[in-house]
Amino acid sequence: MTVTTRTSARARWYKTSKRLAPFAYLSPTLVLLTILSLIPIVMVFYYSLMDNVVMNPDPVFVGLKNYVEILTDDVFHTALFNTLYFTLMSVIFHLIIGLSFAMLLNTDAINPFTKALFRVIYILPWVFTASIIAILWRLMLNPNGVINYLLEWSGLISQKIEWLGSRQVALHAVTFINIWSGYPFYMVSLLAGLQGIPNDMYEAGTIDGANKQQLFRFITLPQLRPIIISLAMLDFIWTMQQFTLIWMTTGGGPIRATEVLSTLTYKMAFSSYEFSLASANAFVILALSLFVAYFYVRHQGATNE
Amino acid sequence: MNRKFVSLWLALIMAVAVLAGCAAPAAPSGDAGSTSSDTAADTSADTSGGEEVTLEFTQWWEPELPEGEFRALMDEFEAQNPGIKVELISGPYSATKQQVVAGAATGTMSDVIGLDGAWVSDFVKQGALASLSDLMSEAGFDDSELAAQIQLNGATYMIPVVNFVYPLFSNADLMAAAGIENAPSTRAEFADAAAALTNADSNVYGWVLPLSLEAPNGIQNDVMAWVWASGGSMMADGQPHLTDNEAVSSAMEYIKELYDAGVITPGAFSMSEQDKVEEFTNGRVGMMIDSLAHINLIRERNPDLNFTIAALPAVEGYTGARGLPYASWGIGVAESTPHKAEAWKLVQYLMSEEVNSKLSSIANAFPGNVNSTPDFVESDELFGAAFDIYQAGYPANEFVGLPVAEALMRSFDEQFQLYLDGGQSLEEFLTNAQEAWAENF
Numbered sequence: 207m208t209v210t211t212r213t214s215a216r217a218r219w220y221k222t223s224k225r226l227a228p229f230a231y232l233s234p235t236l237v238l239l240t241i242l243s244l245i246p247i248v249m250v251f252y253y254s255l256m257d258n259v260v261m262n263p264d265p266v267f268v269g270l271k272n273y274v275e276i277l278t279d280d281v282f283h284t285a286l287f288n289t290l291y292f293t294l295m296s297v298i299f300h301l302i303i304g305l306s307f308a309m310l311l312n313t314d315a316i317n318p319f320t321k322a323l324f325r326v327i328y329i330l331p332w333v334f335t336a337s338i339i340a341i342l343w344r345l346m347l348n349p350n351g352v353i354n355y356l357l358e359w360s361g362l363i364s365q366k367i368e369w370l371g372s373r374q375v376a377l378h379a380v381t382f383i384n385i386w387s388g389y390p391f392y393m394v395s396l397l398a399g400l401q402g403i404p405n406d407m408y409e410a411g412t413i414d415g416a417n418k419q420q421l422f423r424f425i426t427l428p429q430l431r432p433i434i435i436s437l438a439m440l441d442f443i444w445t446m447q448q449f450t451l452i453w454m455t456t457g458g459g460p461i462r463a464t465e466v467l468s469t470l471t472y473k474m475a476f477s478s479y480e481f482s483l484a485s486a487n488a489f490v491i492l493a494l495s496l497f498v499a500y501f502y503v504r505h506q507g508a509t510n511e
Numbered sequence: 512m513n514r515k516f517v518s519l520w521l522a523l524i525m526a527v528a529v530l531a532g533c534a535a536p537a538a539p540s541g542d543a544g545s546t547s548s549d550t551a552a553d554t555s556a557d558t559s560g561g562e563e564v565t566l567e568f569t570q571w572w573e574p575e576l577p578e579g580e581f582r583a584l585m586d587e588f589e590a591q592n593p594g595i596k597v598e599l600i601s602g603p604y605s606a607t608k609q610q611v612v613a614g615a616a617t618g619t620m621s622d623v624i625g626l627d628g629a630w631v632s633d634f635v636k637q638g639a640l641a642s643l644s645d646l647m648s649e650a651g652f653d654d655s656e657l658a659a660q661i662q663l664n665g666a667t668y669m670i671p672v673v674n675f676v677y678p679l680f681s682n683a684d685l686m687a688a689a690g691i692e693n694a695p696s697t698r699a700e701f702a703d704a705a706a707a708l709t710n711a712d713s714n715v716y717g718w719v720l721p722l723s724l725e726a727p728n729g730i731q732n733d734v735m736a737w738v739w740a741s742g743g744s745m746m747a748d749g750q751p752h753l754t755d756n757e758a759v760s761s762a763m764e765y766i767k768e769l770y771d772a773g774v775i776t777p778g779a780f781s782m783s784e785q786d787k788v789e790e791f792t793n794g795r796v797g798m799m800i801d802s803l804a805h806i807n808l809i810r811e812r813n814p815d816l817n818f819t820i821a822a823l824p825a826v827e828g829y830t831g832a833r834g835l836p837y838a839s840w841g842i843g844v845a846e847s848t849p850h851k852a853e854a855w856k857l858v859q860y861l862m863s864e865e866v867n868s869k870l871s872s873i874a875n876a877f878p879g880n881v882n883s884t885p886d887f888v889e890s891d892e893l894f895g896a897a898f899d900i901y902q903a904g905y906p907a908n909e910f911v912g913l914p915v916a917e918a919l920m921r922s923f924d925e926q927f928q929l930y931l932d933g934g935q936s937l938e939e940f941l942t943n944a945q946e947a948w949a950e951n952f
Contacts, residue, residue, distance in 0.1 A: 260616040261637055348786075349777035350714055350795065371780035373932065457725025460780035461928050476609065478918040478951075479633055481616075 247492070253485035260481040272486035281462060281470065282487070289466040292381050292452075293445045297438050299385040304392025304437075305430075311393070312400040332390035340454035343383045344370065370456050373463035380452055380464050384445065392437055399433040400426070432505075439502035443495045467491050564853050565596045569610060570625025572840055572874070573601035575804075580873045588860045595853050615639035620845035622854045626669045628661055628839055628911030635663045636914070641844040642666040646855040657862060658881050661841065661912050671839035672861050673876035675802045677732050678835060678900050679824070680809075682708075683817040685715065685797045694798075694821035698737075698765055701798070701824040705774035708797030717774035719796040720766070721782040722928060727920040728784065731910050732836050733800050734927065737762035739834030739907035740823035746909050751948035753941045760937060761826065763930070770931045780928050792816060802838065803897050804875055820893050822900045834907025835900065840876070877901055914951050922947035 229236075254272050256265040276282045307328050311321055334342070346353050347369035357363045369379040403426065411421050427434075449468035452458065458469040467487060475484035573581040585597040600621060602610065607625065614620035615634050626634075634640045644666045647654055654660065654667075661669035681694045689708045695701035705717025721729040738745060743758025745751065753759050769775055776782070776796050788805050790796045792812045800823065809816060822833050842861060844854040860866055867880040872887060877898065887894040910916040923944045930940035 261633065263638065344781075366777055368778050368780070371778045371782070373780075376781070453725060456781050457723050457727075459722075459724035459925070459928065461925050461932070461934070473918070473921065476612065477921060478915050479612070 250485045250488055250492075253482055254489050256482050258480060258482045259485070261479050265482070268482075272482050273490075276483060276486050276490070281465065282467075284462050285465045285467050285470040288377055288462075288464060289446055289468075291377065292384065292448070292466055293442055295381045296384045296388060296445045297441050300389045300392045300441055301434065301438060303385065303389040305396050305434075307389070307393045308396035308400055309426075311397055328393055329390045331387045332394075334387065336387070336448075336450035337454055339383065339387045340451050343386075344455055347379060371460055373460045376456055376460055376463045380455055383455065384448060384451055387451070388441065388445070391441070395433055395437055396430060399430045403429045435505055436502065439498055439505070442498050443502075446495060446498075447491065563594045563596055564850050565598055566623055566848075566850060566853055566857060567598050567600055567621035568623040568625075568857065569600040569602075569607060569614070569621040570840070571602060571604040571607040572625055573599055574603065576873050581870075584861075584866060584870065587866075588857060591860070592853075592856055595856065597857065614845075618847050620847055622845055622848040622850055623857050624843050624845060626841035626843045628669060628671070628841055628908065629913070629916030631661050631669045631841070631843070632663060632912050632914040632916070634843075635668050639846055640668045641846045641848070641851055641854075643668060643670060643844065643855075643858070646844060646851055646858075649852070650855055650859065652855075652859060656864070656880050656882055658879050659839075659906065663912060669839075669841040669843045670858065670862060671841050671879045672867070673840050673871045673874050673879055674837045674906055675804045675839070675874075675876050676835045676837045676897065676901050676906060677736060677800050677802050678897055679798060679821045680791060680801050681798050681819050681821065682791065682794060682796070683819050685794065689797070694819060695824050696822070697827050697829075698824050699827055702765075702769060702772070702774075705769060705798065706772060709774045711773065714795055715797070716776040716795065717797050718769060719776040719782070719787045719790050719799045720770075720779045721784050721787040722779050722924055723781055723783040723786075724921055724924055726783055727917065727924040728838075729782075729787075730920040730924050730927070731908060732784070732802075732838075733787075734762075734766065734923075735909070736800050736823055736834075736836045737765065739836065739909070741825040741829045742831045742834065744909060750952055751945055753945040753948065754938075756941075760941060763927070763940070764937055767931055767937070779931075791818075800836070803877075803894065806893060807875060818893075820897050820900070822904060833904040835904045837877075837906040837908050839879075839911070840874070919948055919951060 253259045255267060255269060257268045257271075259265045310316075311325055311328070316324075331339070345351055348354075349366040349368050349371070353369070354363070354366045358366070367375060370376050407425050407429075408421055411425055416424065447468055448466070449472065452464055452466055452469055453472065456464040458465040458473065467490070471484050471487040471491070474480045474487060568585075582599065585599060589596055600610075601607075604627075608627070608630065611620065611624055611626075611630065611634075614624075615637050618639075620639055624640075631640070643660070644662075646652075647667070657670055658674070659671050660667040661671070679694060685708055686692075686694070686704070689704070691704050691707060695704045701718075708715065708717040720733050722734075723729065735745060738758050741758060741762070743756075743762065745753060745756070745759055747756075770779070776790055778786075784801075787796075787799055788801060788809065791799045791801070792809045794813070794816060803820075809818070823835065825833055842858050844851055844858065848854055861870065862880055864880050864882045867878045868883040868885055870876075871878040871883060871885040875887060875894070876885070878885060885894075888898045889895070910920065913919060926935070926940045926944040926947070929935050930937065935943070
């Protein structure tokens with residue numbers, strides 16, 4: 207009797223441990239994700255529902271008041287518009303430039319040494335950190351900097367342009383800097399994709415009478431589509447959160463010309479000490495990122511199937 | 512089964528290790544990674560046993576001083592006060608600010624903190640700073656030798672240890688070439704000098720005005736300086752007073768005239784203080800309002816630059832004392848520290864006549880103790896001149912002690928840029944700035 211009970215207990219324990227085993231294997235990751243992602247997200251959401259946390263020793267629950275305040279604020283609307291412009295233009299031009307350079311580096315028309323040299327040159331912007339990029343471009347775009355000098359020397363402009371100091375030009379200038387710094391990621395990924403397209407497909411297309419444009423449209427683009435969609439979605443999320451580059455070049459100015467959601471959040475938190483408003487703002491950024499992330503995950507799932 | 516069982520346990524152990532790693536207690540007090548509360552706990556245990564107290568002192572001063580000099584002062588303090596050790600936690604200004612903000616919020620501030628006057632009001636509101644008035648009276652300290660104290664609600668929360676004043680720097684060679692003999696003393700003289708110095712074809716301009724929104728201290732040092740130099744004020748009865756204020760409106764109008772006349776270096780809206788100094792050092796600008804702390808930097812970068820220092824120009828006919836913008840290395844004590852008496856000893860040591868003279872000498876700053884005299888006043892002609900200006904005028908910085916001072920400068924900066932850019936009138940600018948400020952009072 208005792209032996210039977212002991213055996214069935216052991217069998218139960220074996221079954222239970224077998225059921226729990228996958229969770230145990232996952233537990234290091236789950237613990238880290240909980241500590242590093244889930245808890246901060248929950249805390250920020252909690253902060254966003256309170257009357258100014260951190261600065262107020264006894265914050266009170268105010269519900270969605272902070273969200274209503276920021277969503278009805280003109281500055282938030284400006285920052286949202288600027289963020290979307292900055293992000294969309296960056297993603298579009300990253301793709302165009304990245305794909306163009308990738309195709310250039312994939313062609314047989316250039317000898318291997320030249321190709322290797324240009325690979326190094328084209329990838330350089332990606333090597334620099336955001337702060338180095340900001341300092342570099344601040345110097346070059348200074349009214350007395352090399353860009354204005356070259357444009358004046360070549361007769362393209364008659365007077366100096368305040369690239370980062372003019373509210374008409376500043377947003378385009380920081381977007382341009384971001385495009386310059388981000389295209390190599392596309393280039394490298396798309397080059398790998400291009401090298402993976404079987405040559406047979408192009409040969410078959412050529413035999414069928416397709417010209418270069420048709421080969422690009424009906425073979426290259428469809429083959430690169432999964433990579434392009436993944437890159438664009440990831441880039442959208444990353445670019446929307448860009449802070450260092452804008453903060454170090456313009457600080458969100460002149461006036462509010464380059465104010466984006468990340469700089470606005472920083473100012474709310476560390477300049478105005480409005481941590482609850484900043485949390486609500488950060489949560490809006492998270493919601494926008496999640497929206498795109500949802501499509502990314504769906505697309506990844508569909509690709510895997 | 513055994514392998515599976517072992518793997519399962521290994522995975523569990525890893526998970527526990529991860530948890531333990533994340534929740535591990537902070538390093539001992541000697542470690543830079545320790546928090547103030549940990550240190551406080553450690554040290555209070557030590558003190559109860561009659562052993563030494565370790566004071567944490569967070570500041571941005573050490574990296575800005577010649578290597579080893581500030582630590583040497585702390586070693587001297589430790590030698591004079593057996594049983595008290597000082598652990599310096601040093602970083603750049605902005606990193607220190609974030610660390611102190613986080614410390615104030617979480618009650619883990621270091622025992623002694625380096626402060627900027629612009630932060631004081633917010634920390635006092637949070638109850639993070641101890642009243643130095645109480646500590647002074649407990650220690651029987653005579654505060655008459657302190658040059659200034661930053662007070663709120665009748666109590667002192669910050670003492671400026673050393674002050675960096677912002678006089679007018681002029682490029683003597685450019686001035687001579689433009690036929691200007693003396694540094695301008697009035698606004699009209701300054702406008703004439705700026706116009707004479709400006710030669711856009713050679714990339715030389717009369718004045719440089721940094722208005723970057725990243726660090727909007729140009730509003731304090733380069734814009735409001737014009738108001739204070741003529742004895743004006745931007746405040747009235749502790750409230751913002753930007754509208755219906757002749758001192759403020761005339762100064763803003765004056766700067767707009769300079770801007771429209773094209774005598775200000777292009778790129779003002781995105782220019783930082785560092786850019787300003789760079790423009791002056793490279794001989795591309797005739798005049799700038801800047802900190803004395805940059806004299807050595809300018810000399811190092813361009814040893815051939817011949818420049819002079821003068822008081823800030825005032826409105827015509829003004830004969831009163833001229834306000835001189837200043838920035839301080841202030842000091843305060845955390846309310847949460849269990850070692851207030853020891854912390855005050857450190858403050859008192861830094862404010863003593865001899866040590867304050869030494870510190871101001873190595874920092875190229877003016878002392879916070881009225882009896883201290885830095886070495887450079889005697890040995891360096893430029894610093895000597897600056898000291899005379901300092902003593903003839905008065906240190907003026909109305910942003911010190913204001914709530915969210917940096918946010919006030921930034922909101923003023925935005926409206927000012929819009930005004931300079933022609934986007935709004937003077938009245939609209941001042942009304943909008945007043946409204947933006949009033950929300951914070």
